[in-house]
Amino acid sequence: MTKDSLIRTLRDGFGPALTVSEGATPKRLVLDIDRTAFRAAALKLRAAGGRYMVGVGSDERDRRGAFGMIHLFAFDKDGFTVALRTSAPAETPEFDSIAPEIPAAGWTEREYMDLLGFTFKGNPKPKKLILADDWPAGIHPLRKEVPYNLVPPSAEDVAYELDEAPEGTTTVPIGPFHPSLHEPAHFAVYVDGETIKGCDYRGFMTHRGIEKLCQTQVSYNEVPFVAERICGICGSVHAAAYSQSVEEAAGIKIARRAEFIRTIMLEIERLHSHLLWLGVAGHLIGYDTIFMQSWRVREPIMWLSERLTGNRKTYGMIVIGGVRRDITPALREDILGVLKKVETEVGGLKDAVLKDTSIHRRTKGVGFIPREEAEAWSLLGPVARGRGVDIDVRRDHPYAAYDELSFDVPVMDSGDVWGTLVVRLLEIFESIKIVRQALDKMPSDGPLLTEVADVLPAYRHGLSMVEAPRGESVHYLITGPENRPERWRVRAPTYTNLQGVPRMLLDNQLADFPIIVGSIDPCFSCTDRVLVVDGRARSRRVFARSEIEALGRGRRKP
Amino acid sequence: MFTRPDLVIPVFAALAALAAAAVVTPLFAARRRAAGIVHFAFVAAACVLLAWAGLKAALGGGMDEAEFLRLGPIAVPILIDGLSGLFLAVIAVLSALSALYAIRYMDHYPDYGLGRFTAAFPVFILGMAALVTVDDLSLGFTLAWQLMTLSSFVLIRFERRKPENVRAAAKYLALMELAWLLVVGGGLVAGGSIGDSLHTLGGKLAGAGAGPLFAVYGLLLVGFGLKAGVFPLGQLWLPDAHSVAPSPVSALLSGVMLKTGIFGLLRVFFFMLPPGGNGFDAALWGLVLAAVGAATLFIGTIQSVKQSDAKRLLAFSSIGQIGYIVLGMGAALLLSGSGVPAVRSLAAVAILGALFHVLNHAAFKGLLFLTGGSLLYATGTKDLNRLGGLIKLMPVSAAVAGVASLSIAGMPPSSGFASKWTIITSSLLAGDASVLLVLFGIAALFTSVVTLACYVKFFGMAFTASGSEWTVKKEIREVPVLMLLPKLALAAVCIVQGLFPFLFFGLISSALANSRGFLLGEAFTPGGLDGMLSVSLLGIRVHDLFGPGLNAAVAPLVVLGLLAAALAAAVLLRRSAGSREVAVPTWLCGYQELSDKNRYRDHGMFAAFKNFFRWTGGRTSPKAGRRQGGRP
């Protein structure tokens, strides 16, 4: 549905309750709507083909005495996004839940129940999502009056109440310390024999309070480095997405050469990320040789990054207004050389993996979801593309230099882990293609960094989406008065994909759990970026080795 | 009147004592403990007599021919030979121990009076004893069979307010009457009339055509097979009846009553034959029996693995173990007709194994059912999904259950190992005598691992893993001494059978040698098995069968010694670096603590295996868990 016809439909439906305005660019549509029609409008947007991205809640009591709530929808075919905004009075932050119809919105709503103290009437699972088990009720850390470094007293004897297990099943506790999860999260898997009959997720254990920190402590220019550390793998993605959102909000136009360099960094990141995933996937099905070989092939890319940026990961390349380091002709040759080598090696790896019947056996038909359900859960990236959902931000909502580059978006309709595996493998070659094109088409000189004003205008909205290796990363930014974001909302792809995992697990075997969870390439730290402060983790005491050992044993006293 | 009053008089005295018990003990029913003791006293006295007579017949020589108990015109042939003696002894030992166990166990049923129980129990024993004593398929058989069937019907129906118990009992009664009809029908087809002993019947079969012979043996096989519980007949009644009966009765049903079916089959296929085997195709019927046995042991055991109700598991497993016995008998019958003397002696080995397994199964299955009863008594449930962790609360019962489980699984050096070894060895060594028999032997070997799985599960889920601390509300205590005593006695029997199998092989050889008219009698005459099978303190061996230097051997004491030495080495190694032990809680990835929710339940065990063999059937009672569970 095109933008105009969408506006017409909505105007017909809601009349004066709805205010339509243009966003920062023509690709952003902003709809302000009365709270009572919020749910109906959201459902209408979904029905019109909008893909639910994420919700943004904000505490705006300081400046207008109300809480704000935004649902973001993407219209991928037509290349525009819709921000559906409403507000609620400070005393009664209540909204109608859209989660029953749009399951992908479930976590967003629960997140704001925790962090801002919102109420979403009709949410099917109004349980704690983000806050620690022992976080006191009634304190909502993202509210402005709560200090960023609040450390409430911790309690040992508190625990999350897991979902009721289906009749006759056993709960297999997977995580937070479990070899198939490389970061902490807890899955309570309900099994009947070896068949998974359900699953409850309790995550958000790597709470770092990044959003709150950046809203209260650092200024715009420091945030990219913090954003980069949201995720260990797709750091550039978050740095780029954050920078773009600031640039969009403040109306900064950056140099073309910098855009190309950003593109190259993003694609190099995808290259190493997909190879990393392939290795991890191999390990998760017990095939460590794939793990080792895939990482061996990946290693030159890491070295290349080191030469390009000064580090293997957390490149520190992207800042607001451009990039920090240039790609010199020597580095250009370096990149091309590495790409050539990697392309050959990945070619061999691809044949070895795709033709191996024993790998087929462990991936085909595993974690199957039909296309319609994948869309309902708003699955993203290779997880969606492996299930026949043809979306890719790079093509649908071009950013950086992607509008000038041509590439294919591989889509598989097998709907299972195998599909995601093939998609990722093929994307490696697309990435190589993109980097080569970018090096060719890049302006040969020009500034890297655009001067940015010391103080950016306040209360502007910026939205940016970046196709991370795992799918679309969304950053939503409201600029603030103190030269730092007033509200910065990060949604990593895993946040959305993870919500679909219990559905993927259903009726599969317990032995497939690692590879199904692994197939979304989960990044729990990305997902958990938002949690404010964990009392225990933030304790500043330095433990001596003997103390830690004693603590370890002490915990295990029966 | 009788040539062997030394055998007949004790037996009849015992039967009379049992009859008296049936009349006298119900009078005490109001005082439960007294009733139990009086009941035990009578039964024990009778059993001593039965055992004495039985062992005497088995060791010292039994009656050579059937003699007649005449009541006016009616004559009932009585035969107490070595084989009868052996079975009498088994019945006696297990009955006495069950009665002892019942003294305290019946406290478990405060809502039910003991009148019916104390009346029916002695009659049940009487019926079984009579059944292995009479030697016809008409009147005497009918009398004994009906006594046994009706009294056991009453016992199975003991908890008569539970509809499923009543249903199970009714099904049992109907099928046992059908079995009776089939057996009596078989006797009639064979041309028998009242007063014909089996030997006479066999004589009448001489010269009969293939058709009538087929009909006679077929009817008898189905009839006795129904009683013994062979596949697919056993599945019809056995699991239901055995699992609902009070545990001492279950122990008797499984430990000895099934063996009366085996006894019947033995009498039919090894004694009641046309003179000189004329017209009787031993190879064919042997193959049929072996096939039935292999199918029974395979399917019964796999069905047993699927059960979560402890007693139902034991009941299905009984079917499986009966399969081993029938396979042994089949192998014996099949190989008996061979022209090669070595193969014929394998037939003797096979029947030895089958009968040894009869003894072993009586001991360990009786013990297991008493264990099942103890679980029920102590926790109020027999659902393995709800049990677990009892080893700390019921250490003696756990140890005893461990012995029984190892025995039935056939781990060396246990009793099950010796008997299964004999059966499997004779099947495997038969070689080109019958390819099928070799395959059956491998099936038996395979099944013995399944049995192991079954009992690892039984023992593990009931005693070691966790569960009862959350699911059982009442305080769990070790069962009373009076219940432990019979279990300890049976455990001792199991251990002796395991470590000194030669004693029992000797007993069985002697019993068979003392049974006139036995098909394989020649093997058990002095010198018959010499040089082929040797039995000694160090074990048993089959050797020099097909030439010097080739043999099969097993010596439980050697295995025991070897394992003990290896264990000592392991202990030394474990202690070598002086590691200290620390108690810790169970590790569940750091977020959950062990609770009823994350406990792995019994029905999930071996899921892949159970799914693969779903086609073998074996109904798990859906209400198994809740039936007994409600009781506080």
Place this chain on the structure above:
Amino acid sequence: MRALTYAAPLINALVFLLAAPLYEGVLRKLAAKIQSRQGPPLIQPYRDLLKLLGKQTLNSAGSWPFKLAPLGAFAAALAVVVLIPFGGRLGVFAGRLDVIVVIYLLTLGGVAVLLGALASRNTFALIGASREMVTMIMVEPVLAVTLILGAVKLRSLGLAAAMPGAAGAKFTLATGLMLAVYLLALQAFVARQPFDIAEAEVELLEGPFIEYSGPNYALFKYAMMLKQMFYAWLFVSVFLPWIRTGIYPADIVLQLAAMLVVFLLIGLVGSTNPRLRIDQAVRYYAVLIVLSLAAVALAVKGW
């Protein structure tokens, strides 16, 4: 000669105990080679064992089966290697025990693992135990048939007849079939990929052994090393009986060398396959069982 009969079991025990960790080291080195890694030194497994022996013993069960299990597993494995005619030399047990005892002793080792797993009460251990048992049930017929193949030919279940190459003495169709089946089942016997399903570290965290630590775990590890060495020996002994000179020490060395080749094969297959799921593995084992039964039938018919 007679002294040697008594010494042979001791020699077996010594050689196996000494060499088993070395073969484990070979496997690890080979895996490293295939994975383009340095890999640990060959003697690393010895160090691992020593280190484990000195570590603290954690006991989460508090019941005696938990403590007995590692002893049982080790004792059973040791008892098996003592019995076998290693280097072609029959020990003192040859006349008293037969291959069925060997089969059951191997099973006993498995039972000990299960007993410990069930006693440790851990969810993962129980799932692991369930898988271990299913694997044990399904591969035992293959082992049994391997041993029995010689027995049905030579009509003896004695250690002398069934184990040292009776099956391969005259290479027949049945032997060939069985050799193939044994090779296919080998990974399952030694619990390596694709059949390390019970331990499955990725989802079950070593399954049955999750609660074991220190010397107890060392005993399990050692038992597993002994077991895999036994299966390698069994292959050499049954299917490559012509590897022999008749001189006892030379035969030991030859067999050890041949076992090294088997281990290389195990390592190669192990590091080029993903782990199967238990339901897939059961179907695979079922095919192996059918094939091995066919081999017996052929052997009985003299083919």
Place this chain on the structure above:
Amino acid sequence: MWLTSKIKQVLLVLKPGKVTLNYPAESRPVPEGFRGQPAWDHTKCIGCGGCANHCPARTILTRDLCPEIRILFYDGARCMYCGRCADVCPEKAIVMSPEFELATGDRDDITQSLELFMLTCQRCGRCYDLEIKNAIDKLDLRGYRYDSLEARTVIRRSTERFAPDVLGETEAYRRPERIGG
């Protein structure tokens, strides 16, 4: 086909040979421009506090013992090696060294502390004067200072509206049962 693909795989993996290094006996040299541990050149540092101001990890702290002595304290335990400090340093007194093997049991091994003797402006009497505000005041504002040299803790600010007794109000909150408790 299973077997052929396996053979291919084995051939494939044997080609590159051994690629891991016998670390730490041998290690790869770091490339030019590598961002390792930042190193301060005390001869160049003018104590402006720009690095402290811009450190995203707030791992560079300052404290003025007296108007003339400023302590610049770098606590490597929290450093994320972004190189921002080196970027903003007006005197290029901070360089990102190639040092990356920083694992240690003692936190002091990766801490740097500079005691700077500050010269005051003879005209205004302050060390620095920027256009808007004194840089030290700016640091105060952000709270990037430490009060206690021993505890190395950052001064914490609370918002006016959130009083600690809000926490007390939540004590009545009934916490859910521990799983399995």
